[in-house]
Amino acid sequence: MQERDLDAPPDDAPVVLAVDGPHGPVIHATARGAETSGARVGQRVVEARAAAPHLIVAWGDPSGDAALLDRLALWARRWGPHAAVDGDGLVLDTTGADHLFGGEAAMLADIEGRLANAGLSARLAVAPTRGAAWALSRFGPVRAVCHDPAACAPLPVAALRLSDDGARTLSRLGLKTVGALADIPRSALMRRFAKGREAEPLVQLDRLFGRLPEPVAPADAPDPARAVIRLSEPVQDPTPHLPDLTRALCAGLARRGEGARRLRLTLFRVDGEARWVDQRTARPTRDPDHMLRLFDGRLEGIDPDMGFDALLLEAEAERLDAAQPDLAGEVDQTEALAQLIDRLAARLRHVTRPVPRDSHVPERAQALVAALGDAPAVALDRPPRPPLLLETPEELRVLYAMPDGAPMRFRWRGQTLDVARFAGPERIAPEWWADRAGTRVRDYWRVEDARGRRFWIYREGLHGDKRGLRDEDGTWRDAPPRWWLQGISG
């Protein structure tokens, strides 16, 4: 990878990039000017310097290069759906995609031009097999377009993607070019390169000629439902193009009988970067207007830099059959509800549905499920419960309680409340299968103060229950019960 800074040295300067090796810095990459001075990749810097004192040594950043390559692989998907990092380069499966760009040669020119705009120089080749493309891009002519892997015959054997051992074996045998290796009868080759690591030259040769498959495996799942728009001029604001994009995606989804559960809008920048926005939906949908609203206001935070020139909308799809209106002409209300929830959840994080759950402990008897998820039907026959529950119970100071336990006067939030009516106690024992040891029993009261304010309070623990305090040796001691306010009824 070359430097992308604007103050990068000229192309013919003798620059090498160095990384730490076991015996001092080792050359990691060379510029063209350095190669003519005799520097090689893998050479130690001191040796190279001894031979060519004018070398300019800079430190390389292999992890940064790898990260840039990862991003570039994403960016390269504008030319085809399958792009992946391949060692120090990118491999792109352009099967059936080149005609969109006016043929293979035109596509290569397009790729090179756009990479150059992004400040990157690249060596490109198109070939019927991955091995041939690898070989031609590194050892072949500029922008090679090859239709027959046999065209690789004049290339050196290094073009076979061999390890050092394999290359050494071939050089000892005096095989200099791919063609020389390919001309040897196969039975002889198989005898010499039979198995294991030894078989490497044969395997790579077969890959180059397409006798062994070598698919491009992009990091994520292939073939999502997708719609793409390529713009002739970069735009700063992609919003006006979104309606076309969602309509195209939904038309595709409708043909496949699917609806989108997840959406990813990827915006390709001119400078070789891509930005994306993810959205989820509560139910599969193929309503373009609804999709459009999900991206409302989500693109504002994206830095367009020099502008976007391609938009890609991908969907992770699920089966969705056409909705049947009922006899009254109304479509299922769940759809409208799902769209509402999507729209809310796109902007706010806390959109939930409280549903009852089978538990006796009040705060555990309610589950917050995703707003449109399936909720288990739990029929609970419980004494009256308040409509509102404090998220954490607030401690009360009971000033006066009846001998049987009912509180008569307590302080809460700085106010003194006199209890006029009460109902209780309702005893709720801790759930031993879920609670920690030492959890105390609760006695709940519904109380109403003299002004009619209704609350749900509980006493935690009993006198003499030996549960309140724990000594250092692990035995439990008695502690006075505590009072808490947990629920509020209107």
Next chain:
Amino acid sequence: MTIPFPDPSGRAGPVLPAPCPPTLSEAFPDSALDPGPIGFVLAALPRGPRPVLWVQDHATARESGVPYALGLPIRVIHVRASNAADALMAIETGLACSALGAVIGEIWGAPKRLDFTATKRLALRAEAAALPCWLLRRGAEPDLSAARQRWRVASLPSNPDPWDVDAPGDPRWRATLFRSRLGPPGVWEATHDRAADRLDLAPPAGDRAVVADAGARPRRATG
């Protein structure tokens, strides 16, 4: 509904609040600690299979608690917004949805965003969608608002429980309709009849001013 005697002085207002199509209503508590409006609004909401969108801002959720499925007569979709602007957005989005039964918005205090224009938007949307929308305003003074009905709700001691003299029975509130676009304002005593799950409104009991022509012979219709 109990209708004892029409009050000729009109002091307590009409016998019943004017019937109103679904619209935006506001409910204010008597004091910030009084949870009365919640119970009143929950009792007043229409019942049905459609869920209710319940929007709370953080302050309200912290102070007055979050909806509790076991104590609610209705299905709820709960939205927790971090500020008033988000809460208003959520309410407005909810009012555009035909699958809801009602929308409840709880906004603490009087944020700048909740001005006349914002309430006007909500009122128009609620009427267009024919959805009842209640704004519960705790810690706020009733200033300018486009709500069609504005209530002040204070808890009253509940009715005695017929089975337990000590226990609180059906909850009661004093509901003051202090501003209404749809009819004259008035004061009522509201009771939630829990057995029938119904909200009863009755003119407040107690002494009334003597009518000016009390004791006079009733006028006879002539002609």
